């Protein structure tokens with residue numbers, strides 16, 4: 001990262017915020033501090049200060065003097081806040097751990113983080129505000145839409161398509177050319193060998209649908225919401 005880039009503010013000082021703080025240190029991305037609605041102004045979180053609440057995202061001068069990464073695990077909340085930042089004239093930063101291997105032909109959107117030990121193969125495309133946890137691999141020509149959450153140890157084959165705000169749990173494997181629907185949840189350890197429709201919970205090996213997945217806008221790790 002060039003020394004002339006604006007410092008980054010991490011929006012959300014919870015566990016994911018602290019993880020991204022570590023990533024930024026390794027990636028030599030300057031971090032100015034956190035914004036958080038639940039931690040008092042001036043509190044130190046690791047080596048950084050809470051600079052205020054999310055109200056500061058309405059301050060144009062502040063917005064334009066910084067870049068932002070929304071470090072909230074919940075896919076819906078992350079996207080809503082990132083959209084607000086951009087609508088108010090702010091810009092999102094991308095953070096990729098230096099130990100990742102990224103094809104030069106791959107594309108990674110603004111606001112996305114790759115936490116570490118990730119491989120992103122040829123012509124893969126990752127959208128905005130995606131959260132890619134450690135040791136996840138993204139196959140060649142795969143497409144990940146905005147605000148997806150890919151948990152540690154997930155392996156996506158080539159030409160997998162993960163639609164907006166889907167969540168793929170720890171260690172899941174998605175076979176090539178499979179589509180994971182919008183807002184769907186894939187359970188930990190699943191082996192997905194056929195398309196998962198939108199808003200569907202799928203789990204097991206082979207993964208089967210267990211009903212409708214309904215994500216709230218709070219939980220960092222979505223749990224299944226059983227059909228009433």
Ligand SMILES: CC(C)(COP(=O)(O)OP(=O)(O)OC[C@H]1O[C@@H](n2cnc3c(N)ncnc32)[C@H](O)[C@@H]1OP(=O)(O)O)[C@@H](O)C(=O)NCCC(=O)NCCS
Nearest residue numbers: 151152169170185186187188189203204221222223224225
């Ligand atoms: C799939 C998942 C969303 C289901 O959550 P849930 O609805 O709260 O499920 P429950 O714990 O009530 O379990 C319901 C049933 O599904 C089974 N089950 C739960 N998760 C499962 C999984 N990943 N694979 C296979 N079976 C699973 C349970 O054993 C239980 O079976 P039973 O009814 O025969 O006893 C959740 O278990 C999961 O895998 N979450 C992903 C967690 C994750 O990866 N977090 C990331 C941390 S970085």
